[in-house]
Amino acid sequence: MKSFPKQNGTMDLPNQIARRVVEKYLNLQSPRYALLIDAPWGCGKTHFIKAATECETDPTRLYVSLYNVHSSDEFDWALVRALNPWTKSTAGNVAGRAKELASGLRFMGLSVDLTKVNMAELALQKLPETIIFDDVERCGLPVKQLWGLINRFVEHEGKRVILIANSDKHTERPDFLLSREKLVGQIVTIQPNVDAAIAAIWGDIPDGQGRRFLQAHQAIMKTTFEEAKHQNLRLLLRAIRDAADLIDQIEPEMVAHTTSVQRLTQTFLTLHMAYHGGVIDKDGLRQRGETGRYLNSGKDEDGSPLDKLKQNHPNADILNYRGGALPTELGVNLLVDGYASAAQINIALKTTGHFTAPKETPDWIRLWNWEEQDTAELEGIIARIEASLTNFEVTNPGEILQIYGALNFMGKYRDDFCPRKTARKFYCYVRALSKRGILPARVASFAAVHEQYGFDWTSGTISYEGYGFKPAPKGKGLCLLIRKLMDQAFAGKLPERASELLGYLQDQPETFLDLLEKNTGEGVSYWETPILHYMDCLAAAEAIFKLSQRDRATALRVLDAIFYRKLKNSKALSAEHEWIENLKVKLVAKANAVSAIFAAQMRLLIQRAETKAG
The missing domain is CATH 1.20.120 (Four Helix Bundle (Hemerythrin (Met), subunit A))
Incomplete structure (x- = not known):
């Protein structure tokens, strides 16, 4: 996480007491107990302890992550990697690098063969007096084994040991809570410093109307975060970044509707954190537009996830069936698909009526x-x-x-x-x-x-x-x-539209299909418009080839839609016919560059698509 700026001479105003506890612990000589920083994920534990201990610049303090450590050897190598940044390669490469660096090394007048020496043991002799172990709850070692490995530093070597964990998320939580008392002498909890986190995020967001709007309405972000109650700053900061990008794409005259954009921001932040935090899923986002029938049919007696969100965030448009600031489908596009074009965003927002003021009679x-x-x-x-x-x-x-x-x-x-x-x-x-x-x-x-x-x-x-x-x-x-x-x-404008169509083929094949197929609504359709021949044929072949590797059924539908434009013998589309034949050749050539089997599979896919189209 990005370092937060100091405020008024202190690192973290909400956690001054916790900071003093850490400083006091660092001044102890051989304390014979470990200090535990215990707080939820994303609330800034790692940042807090790095700033409080200055371990990134102080060589007497070592920061070690135990994430994904599953054996005592991996535990030792985590320490070695922390001591020597160049050891982030494999253990075998480390030994080779060490041998290279120490060629000709002599000890007590005798040459030393490092291939016969345990490199971890040599490195661990250089451990400083303060060791900080992060991600304790994500360590794959059994609790008792982990405590035994750490205890050698606490009791036998008298080092200062600071542990960083989220006890509530430990897979062996009962054993963790019960056994930690034998090792941990003091537990400190910290609170997320929202002000500092928000102040730091602006450096990561390009200047634009999104950043300017959010900076002018920071109270919305703080209120939304407090209402969410999860204390995960990472979720908040990610939501803020995406909210700025969303507002950047809104037409300036719509952003001038301040109250509506505030409502949109609060709704977007709430749903963003809820979705990425696992509180709601894609189905839940789609249910926003339904009537209230589902509200009391949730996953538990307390109501559905959407109902809980509505209770926690009364000023956000969680339910959308009466017309909120964030349309249901746009919310799915932004949060689930991760993308919506500026045109999609502005068209969808205009339909809500929240971003258009009553106009004088023209x-x-x-x-x-x-x-x-x-x-x-x-x-x-x-x-x-x-x-x-x-x-x-x-x-x-x-x-x-x-x-x-x-x-x-x-x-x-x-x-x-x-x-x-x-x-x-x-x-x-x-x-x-x-x-x-x-x-x-x-x-x-x-x-x-x-x-x-x-x-x-x-x-x-x-x-x-x-x-x-x-x-x-x-x-x-x-x-x-x-x-x-x-x-x-x-x-x-057809060449420009063809470039957009190619983009959809590459990233959103379902949208590509919608644009090529016949529809009776008011949406754009190239059903009778010759456009494919304006597309880069090689790029189109590349996109379809990649699609066939990850989703063969959709690739078949795409080819079916393309081939049908020739097989239906529409004179209006005759300009595309040569391009379509060229596409087949490039698809087979692309597959053949991988292997003859790939080429055979591609020929079969093309044949099936032509049969289906015919």
Whole structure:
């Protein structure tokens, strides 16, 4: 764990008494008992004792980790490694290194053959007067055997021995508690220093709106940690780092909704610590969006894990079925999958309604209701719209068409209105938007009838946000022009979209499949959009090959979805056909580079996928 800064001249304000106990123990000569630092995991025990003893800089004090030590020989080598940092290799290499360093060594006038000497015994003769044993509860030795090994330093050699453990997590807890009294003369407990831990974490977090927001609202982190009651600072610090990354990806205007982001932060920190601390699992995260039926059907009489979290964290949106700040599926993506794109995050948060303020009625709607407006106010609306068009600020195709329709509607009652001149002005406007690259591209969907242009044009009516009009021929021409230019923008972005699709193939194959398959919702779909040939074929083959090694069933589904695009004989997708054939060749070549058997397995997988697709 990162070293925490000193505060007001002391290392750790909540643990000053514990520090004085350690300092007093360090001043004892041959105390004949061990000092135990006993506290939960993650609360900063190791940091506390390293700072209190200064063992990393003081050669008279040795820090030793007993993690994963399972024999007396391994116990001795743990001490040797602590004494000599270069001995972190295997014991055999250590002996070889020692022999190399000591070649020509003579003792009492005679040469010494180090291959016949127990190196551990030689090294252990240099042990300092203070030894600190960490991770006692994670040592694989039986309790009695471990105490016997440590006791030789306490009673027989009179050394100062400090033990660091979490007694509650010891696998032999009853024996550990009973037998430690024979060796341990004093037990000290410490409290997690939240302030110091939080102060230290900022150095690990890049500067950005996430770090700035969290630094300005540290009380939320402290409150959430106190409510969690687990005392594990590691869980808190990991959650803070991920919370900063989450907030970094939120659109700045949404972060301006301070109260909502505070609620989101508290909810995220709570669920993050609970999930990574094993309090809830993936199913529990998904249950957040369900109704309250499961709350009293938990794993024990005290209620479900989610119910307990809700009781401990009343100000966090643990239950989400009424619409909390952290959507259920986004929570699963962030905590279980460990990733969500900025687009996913912002879209999901916007759907909650917590991050959007009520807006004033847009000018284009007020223009439609021109007969209800005061004359001076209407003139101001028209002036603002004209200024926005002059500055190319209106880029939403739906709004452009609505402004055009509203002006034509009002123009029917004006003597100075020219429909032809107005149409020409809007034709030039959308062409200028396209040339500047600020006219949006359409969104890919599974069929032409569902192509997403941001407005609807069915039954002869152009509609957007609940307002619609039946266009005259020039209005229809404007609509067709907008669609054509949005199609061109879409085609221009296909290489970029293909790169994103390749990323999903590499990291999230299920999302890759969703994007290639037919769907009836509003989601993006490349069902009828030729895009695969824009992808790096070799990189795609590499991704599918790796997927076939870890999840053959999913690899088969991916190949099925790809091959079907050729076998269904869609003219729209003909540009992909050569790429698909090239993919097969590269897949076999990739497998053949490993072995002939791998190549045979890949050929069989390709054959099965083609059969399934056909």
